[in-house]
Amino acid sequence: NTYETILVRREGRVGVITLNRPKALNALNEQTMNDVVAAATELDRDSAIGAIVLTGSEKAFAAGADIKEMGSKTASDMYREDYFAAWDGFARLRTPKIAAVAGYALGGGCELAMMCDIILAADTAKFGQPEITLGVIPGMGGTQRLTRAVGKAKAMDLILTGRQMDAEEAERSGLVSRVVPADSLLDTALEVAAKIGGMSKPATQHAVETVSAAYETTLAAGLQYERRVFHGLFSTKDQKEGMAAFAEKRKANFSHE
Numbered sequence: 001n002t003y004e005t006i007l008v009r010r011e012g013r014v015g016v017i018t019l020n021r022p023k024a025l026n027a028l029n030e031q032t033m034n035d036v037v038a039a040a041t042e043l044d045r046d047s048a049i050g051a052i053v054l055t056g057s058e059k060a061f062a063a064g065a066d067i068k069e070m071g072s073k074t075a076s077d078m079y080r081e082d083y084f085a086a087w088d089g090f091a092r093l094r095t096p097k098i099a100a101v102a103g104y105a106l107g108g109g110c111e112l113a114m115m116c117d118i119i120l121a122a123d124t125a126k127f128g129q130p131e132i133t134l135g136v137i138p139g140m141g142g143t144q145r146l147t148r149a150v151g152k153a154k155a156m157d158l159i160l161t162g163r164q165m166d167a168e169e170a171e172r173s174g175l176v177s178r179v180v181p182a183d184s185l186l187d188t189a190l191e192v193a194a195k196i197g198g199m200s201k202p203a204t205q206h207a208v209e210t211v212s213a214a215y216e217t218t219l220a221a222g223l224q225y226e227r228r229v230f231h232g233l234f235s236t237k238d239q240k241e242g243m244a245a246f247a248e249k250r251k252a253n254f255s256h257e
Protein backbone atom coordinates (compact mmCIF):
# COMPACT_ATOMS: atom_id res chain seq x y z
CA ASN A 1 0.00 0.00 0.00
CA THR A 2 1.17 3.52 -0.66
CA TYR A 3 0.02 6.47 1.37
CA GLU A 4 0.04 10.18 0.74
CA THR A 5 1.29 11.50 4.07
CA ILE A 6 3.26 8.67 5.65
CA LEU A 7 5.96 6.13 4.80
CA VAL A 8 5.58 2.55 5.96
CA ARG A 9 8.26 -0.10 6.11
CA ARG A 10 8.87 -3.42 7.81
CA GLU A 11 12.05 -4.43 9.58
CA GLY A 12 11.73 -8.01 10.76
CA ARG A 13 8.77 -8.10 13.13
CA VAL A 14 8.64 -4.31 13.44
CA GLY A 15 6.39 -2.04 11.40
CA VAL A 16 7.67 1.51 11.08
CA ILE A 17 5.33 4.38 10.24
CA THR A 18 7.02 7.69 9.47
CA LEU A 19 4.92 10.85 9.34
CA ASN A 20 5.92 12.58 6.13
CA ARG A 21 4.60 16.10 5.60
CA PRO A 22 7.95 17.86 6.05
CA LYS A 23 6.76 21.22 4.71
CA ALA A 24 4.08 21.41 7.40
CA LEU A 25 6.23 19.94 10.22
CA ASN A 26 4.04 16.83 10.00
CA ALA A 27 0.90 18.73 10.95
CA LEU A 28 -1.89 16.19 11.21
CA ASN A 29 -4.66 16.64 8.68
CA GLU A 30 -7.51 14.30 7.90
CA GLN A 31 -5.46 12.48 5.28
CA THR A 32 -2.68 11.79 7.80
CA MET A 33 -5.22 10.43 10.26
CA ASN A 34 -6.73 8.15 7.64
CA ASP A 35 -3.28 7.01 6.47
CA VAL A 36 -1.92 6.30 9.96
CA VAL A 37 -5.08 4.52 11.11
CA ALA A 38 -5.18 2.35 7.95
CA ALA A 39 -1.47 1.48 8.01
CA ALA A 40 -1.37 0.78 11.74
CA THR A 41 -4.53 -1.33 11.62
CA GLU A 42 -3.05 -3.46 8.86
CA LEU A 43 0.17 -3.95 10.87
CA ASP A 44 -1.85 -4.74 14.01
CA ARG A 45 -3.74 -7.54 12.29
CA ASP A 46 -0.57 -9.15 10.90
CA SER A 47 0.88 -11.89 13.09
CA ALA A 48 4.26 -11.32 11.39
CA ILE A 49 4.37 -7.89 13.08
CA GLY A 50 4.95 -7.69 16.83
CA ALA A 51 5.47 -3.97 17.42
CA ILE A 52 4.86 -0.66 15.68
CA VAL A 53 7.18 2.35 15.73
CA LEU A 54 5.64 5.72 14.93
CA THR A 55 8.07 8.51 14.21
CA GLY A 56 8.45 11.85 12.44
CA SER A 57 11.43 13.86 11.28
CA GLU A 58 14.45 15.25 13.08
CA LYS A 59 12.71 18.61 13.40
CA ALA A 60 9.19 17.49 14.24
CA PHE A 61 7.36 14.40 15.36
CA ALA A 62 4.24 16.45 14.59
CA ALA A 63 3.55 20.15 15.20
CA GLY A 64 -0.10 19.52 15.95
CA ALA A 65 -3.35 19.20 14.14
CA ASP A 66 -3.35 21.08 10.84
CA ILE A 67 -4.41 24.58 11.83
CA LYS A 68 -4.94 25.58 8.21
CA GLU A 69 -7.36 22.69 7.67
CA MET A 70 -9.29 23.37 10.87
CA GLY A 71 -9.25 27.15 11.00
CA SER A 72 -12.44 28.02 9.14
CA LYS A 73 -14.60 25.09 10.26
CA THR A 74 -17.71 25.79 12.32
CA ALA A 75 -18.73 23.93 15.46
CA SER A 76 -21.43 22.31 13.39
CA ASP A 77 -18.83 21.09 10.83
CA MET A 78 -16.63 19.73 13.61
CA TYR A 79 -19.54 17.92 15.23
CA ARG A 80 -20.92 16.50 11.99
CA GLU A 81 -17.50 15.24 10.88
CA ASP A 82 -16.74 14.13 14.46
CA TYR A 83 -13.42 15.78 13.74
CA PHE A 84 -10.44 13.55 14.53
CA ALA A 85 -12.54 10.93 16.34
CA ALA A 86 -11.08 8.29 14.01
CA TRP A 87 -7.78 8.58 15.90
CA ASP A 88 -9.51 6.44 18.55
CA GLY A 89 -9.03 3.56 16.09
CA PHE A 90 -5.26 4.05 16.39
CA ALA A 91 -5.24 4.40 20.17
CA ARG A 92 -7.27 1.20 20.51
CA LEU A 93 -4.89 -1.07 18.58
CA ARG A 94 -3.32 -3.68 20.82
CA THR A 95 -0.01 -4.32 19.07
CA PRO A 96 2.54 -2.41 21.19
CA LYS A 97 3.07 1.05 19.71
CA ILE A 98 6.23 3.05 20.34
CA ALA A 99 6.37 6.76 19.59
CA ALA A 100 9.92 7.83 18.73
CA VAL A 101 9.84 11.59 19.20
CA ALA A 102 12.45 14.08 17.99
CA GLY A 103 11.78 17.81 17.77
CA TYR A 104 8.28 19.18 18.17
CA ALA A 105 5.46 17.06 19.56
CA LEU A 106 2.90 19.79 20.03
CA GLY A 107 -0.87 19.77 20.35
CA GLY A 108 -2.20 16.81 18.39
CA GLY A 109 1.43 15.69 17.97
CA CYS A 110 1.86 15.30 21.72
CA GLU A 111 -1.58 13.70 21.91
CA LEU A 112 -0.72 11.23 19.15
CA ALA A 113 2.49 10.27 20.98
CA MET A 114 0.40 9.72 24.11
CA MET A 115 -1.86 7.30 22.20
CA CYS A 116 1.20 5.07 21.91
CA ASP A 117 2.16 2.61 24.65
CA ILE A 118 5.74 3.84 25.07
CA ILE A 119 7.23 7.24 24.25
CA LEU A 120 10.97 7.37 23.56
CA ALA A 121 12.33 10.90 23.27
CA ALA A 122 15.39 12.32 21.55
CA ASP A 123 17.17 14.95 23.62
CA THR A 124 15.81 17.45 21.08
CA ALA A 125 12.16 16.60 21.79
CA LYS A 126 9.77 19.34 22.84
CA PHE A 127 6.32 18.47 24.15
CA GLY A 128 3.45 20.86 24.64
CA GLN A 129 -0.24 21.57 24.30
CA PRO A 130 -0.30 25.06 22.73
CA GLU A 131 -4.00 24.95 21.82
CA ILE A 132 -4.80 27.61 24.42
CA THR A 133 -2.76 30.10 22.37
CA LEU A 134 -5.14 29.39 19.46
CA GLY A 135 -8.22 30.06 21.54
CA VAL A 136 -9.16 26.40 22.04
CA ILE A 137 -8.18 23.43 24.21
CA PRO A 138 -6.59 20.05 23.38
CA GLY A 139 -9.01 17.88 21.39
CA MET A 140 -7.23 14.58 20.78
CA GLY A 141 -6.94 13.42 24.37
CA GLY A 142 -4.52 15.95 25.89
CA THR A 143 -6.63 17.01 28.84
CA GLN A 144 -7.12 13.38 29.85
CA ARG A 145 -3.98 11.49 28.83
CA LEU A 146 -1.50 14.22 29.79
CA THR A 147 -3.16 14.61 33.18
CA ARG A 148 -2.96 10.87 33.81
CA ALA A 149 0.65 10.77 32.61
CA VAL A 150 2.13 13.76 34.44
CA GLY A 151 -0.46 14.66 37.10
CA LYS A 152 -2.77 17.62 37.47
CA ALA A 153 -0.20 20.26 38.48
CA LYS A 154 2.00 19.92 35.42
CA ALA A 155 -0.89 19.21 33.05
CA MET A 156 -2.65 22.41 34.11
CA ASP A 157 0.62 24.35 33.81
CA LEU A 158 1.24 23.05 30.27
CA ILE A 159 -2.34 23.27 29.02
CA LEU A 160 -3.08 26.72 30.48
CA THR A 161 0.19 28.40 29.47
CA GLY A 162 0.84 26.49 26.23
CA ARG A 163 4.54 26.33 27.13
CA GLN A 164 6.84 23.64 25.79
CA MET A 165 8.52 21.04 27.96
CA ASP A 166 11.92 19.63 27.00
CA ALA A 167 12.84 15.94 26.93
CA GLU A 168 14.47 16.02 30.35
CA GLU A 169 11.37 17.51 32.00
CA ALA A 170 9.18 15.06 30.08
CA GLU A 171 11.15 12.12 31.43
CA ARG A 172 11.24 13.52 34.95
CA SER A 173 7.46 13.92 34.92
CA GLY A 174 6.78 10.43 33.59
CA LEU A 175 5.57 11.26 30.08
CA VAL A 176 8.45 9.47 28.34
CA SER A 177 10.23 6.30 29.34
CA ARG A 178 13.72 7.15 28.05
CA VAL A 179 15.66 10.06 26.59
CA VAL A 180 18.41 9.23 24.11
CA PRO A 181 20.75 11.30 21.91
CA ALA A 182 18.90 12.41 18.79
CA ASP A 183 21.18 10.48 16.43
CA SER A 184 20.41 7.18 18.15
CA LEU A 185 16.64 7.68 18.56
CA LEU A 186 15.53 5.49 15.69
CA ASP A 187 18.07 2.73 16.43
CA THR A 188 16.94 2.64 20.04
CA ALA A 189 13.27 2.58 19.03
CA LEU A 190 13.91 -0.26 16.57
CA GLU A 191 15.87 -2.17 19.20
CA VAL A 192 13.12 -1.82 21.79
CA ALA A 193 10.47 -2.68 19.20
CA ALA A 194 12.42 -5.74 17.98
CA LYS A 195 12.77 -6.95 21.55
CA ILE A 196 9.03 -6.59 22.14
CA GLY A 197 8.31 -8.05 18.72
CA GLY A 198 10.24 -11.19 19.66
CA MET A 199 7.89 -11.89 22.55
CA SER A 200 4.62 -13.79 22.17
CA LYS A 201 2.26 -11.42 20.38
CA PRO A 202 -0.83 -12.60 22.29
CA ALA A 203 1.11 -11.91 25.51
CA THR A 204 2.27 -8.43 24.52
CA GLN A 205 -1.18 -7.52 23.23
CA HIS A 206 -2.82 -8.64 26.45
CA ALA A 207 -0.17 -6.75 28.42
CA VAL A 208 -1.12 -3.60 26.48
CA GLU A 209 -4.79 -4.17 27.20
CA THR A 210 -4.35 -4.88 30.90
CA VAL A 211 -1.95 -2.02 31.62
CA SER A 212 -4.25 0.30 29.67
CA ALA A 213 -7.15 -0.89 31.82
CA ALA A 214 -5.38 0.59 34.85
CA TYR A 215 -6.43 3.99 33.47
CA GLU A 216 -10.06 3.00 33.05
CA THR A 217 -11.08 1.06 36.10
CA THR A 218 -10.95 0.51 39.86
CA LEU A 219 -8.05 -1.42 41.41
CA ALA A 220 -10.27 -4.37 42.33
CA ALA A 221 -11.79 -4.65 38.85
CA GLY A 222 -8.37 -4.19 37.26
CA LEU A 223 -6.81 -6.94 39.38
CA GLN A 224 -9.70 -9.25 38.54
CA TYR A 225 -9.26 -8.48 34.83
CA GLU A 226 -5.54 -9.12 35.06
CA ARG A 227 -6.07 -12.47 36.73
CA ARG A 228 -8.59 -13.57 34.09
CA VAL A 229 -6.26 -12.54 31.28
CA PHE A 230 -3.31 -14.24 32.99
CA HIS A 231 -5.31 -17.47 33.34
CA GLY A 232 -6.54 -17.21 29.74
CA LEU A 233 -3.00 -16.94 28.36
CA PHE A 234 -2.45 -20.56 29.44
CA SER A 235 -4.52 -21.46 26.38
CA THR A 236 -1.81 -20.19 24.04
CA LYS A 237 0.88 -22.30 22.37
CA ASP A 238 3.31 -19.56 23.31
CA GLN A 239 2.74 -20.09 27.05
CA LYS A 240 3.57 -23.79 26.67
CA GLU A 241 6.59 -22.97 24.53
CA GLY A 242 7.83 -20.16 26.82
CA MET A 243 7.67 -22.28 29.95
CA ALA A 244 9.06 -25.41 28.25
CA ALA A 245 11.97 -23.36 26.88
CA PHE A 246 12.75 -22.10 30.37
CA ALA A 247 12.76 -25.63 31.79
CA GLU A 248 14.94 -26.86 28.91
CA LYS A 249 17.33 -23.91 29.32
CA ARG A 250 16.86 -22.71 25.74
CA LYS A 251 15.48 -19.59 24.08
CA ALA A 252 11.72 -19.62 23.48
CA ASN A 253 10.62 -19.83 19.87
CA PHE A 254 7.20 -18.22 19.84
CA SER A 255 4.64 -18.92 17.13
CA HIS A 256 2.43 -16.00 18.23
CA GLU A 257 -0.53 -18.30 18.71
Ligand code: HXC
Pocket (backbone or CB within 6 Å): 023, 024, 025, 027, 028, 063, 064, 065, 066, 067, 068, 069, 083, 084, 104, 106, 107, 108, 109, 130, 131, 134, 137, 138, 139, 140
Ligand atom coordinates in the same frame (compact mmCIF):
# COMPACT_ATOMS: atom_id res chain seq x y z
C1 HXC B 1 -0.52 23.72 9.97
C2 HXC B 1 1.71 24.11 10.41
C3 HXC B 1 1.53 23.69 11.75
C4 HXC B 1 0.24 23.27 12.15
C5 HXC B 1 3.59 24.26 11.48
N1 HXC B 1 3.00 24.45 10.30
N2 HXC B 1 2.72 23.80 12.38
N3 HXC B 1 0.69 24.13 9.54
N4 HXC B 1 -0.76 23.31 11.23
N5 HXC B 1 -0.02 22.82 13.39
C6 HXC B 1 3.60 24.93 9.05
C7 HXC B 1 3.85 26.43 9.12
O1 HXC B 1 2.67 27.13 8.82
C8 HXC B 1 4.92 26.60 8.08
O2 HXC B 1 4.31 26.57 6.80
C9 HXC B 1 5.73 25.32 8.20
O3 HXC B 1 4.89 24.39 8.87
C10 HXC B 1 6.97 25.52 9.04
O4 HXC B 1 6.60 26.08 10.28
P1 HXC B 1 7.27 27.40 10.90
O5 HXC B 1 6.31 27.96 11.86
O6 HXC B 1 7.80 28.27 9.83
O7 HXC B 1 8.52 26.74 11.66
P2 HXC B 1 9.27 27.30 12.96
O8 HXC B 1 9.40 28.80 12.85
O9 HXC B 1 10.48 26.47 13.10
O10 HXC B 1 8.28 27.03 14.19
C11 HXC B 1 7.95 25.69 14.56
C12 HXC B 1 6.71 25.70 15.50
C13 HXC B 1 5.57 26.47 14.83
C14 HXC B 1 7.08 26.33 16.85
C15 HXC B 1 6.36 24.22 15.75
O11 HXC B 1 5.39 25.97 13.51
C16 HXC B 1 4.25 26.35 15.55
O12 HXC B 1 4.05 26.99 16.58
N6 HXC B 1 3.33 25.54 15.02
C17 HXC B 1 1.99 25.41 15.52
C18 HXC B 1 1.98 24.59 16.80
C19 HXC B 1 0.59 24.46 17.36
O13 HXC B 1 -0.05 25.44 17.75
N7 HXC B 1 0.06 23.23 17.42
C20 HXC B 1 -1.24 22.95 17.95
C21 HXC B 1 -2.23 22.86 16.84
S1 HXC B 1 -3.89 22.67 17.45
P3 HXC B 1 4.64 27.69 5.68
O14 HXC B 1 3.71 27.34 4.57
O15 HXC B 1 4.39 29.01 6.34
O16 HXC B 1 6.09 27.44 5.38
C22 HXC B 1 -4.05 21.04 17.78
C23 HXC B 1 -5.41 20.58 18.27
C24 HXC B 1 -5.51 19.08 18.37
O17 HXC B 1 -3.15 20.29 17.63
C25 HXC B 1 -6.94 18.63 18.47
C26 HXC B 1 -7.57 18.30 17.18
C27 HXC B 1 -8.93 17.68 17.27
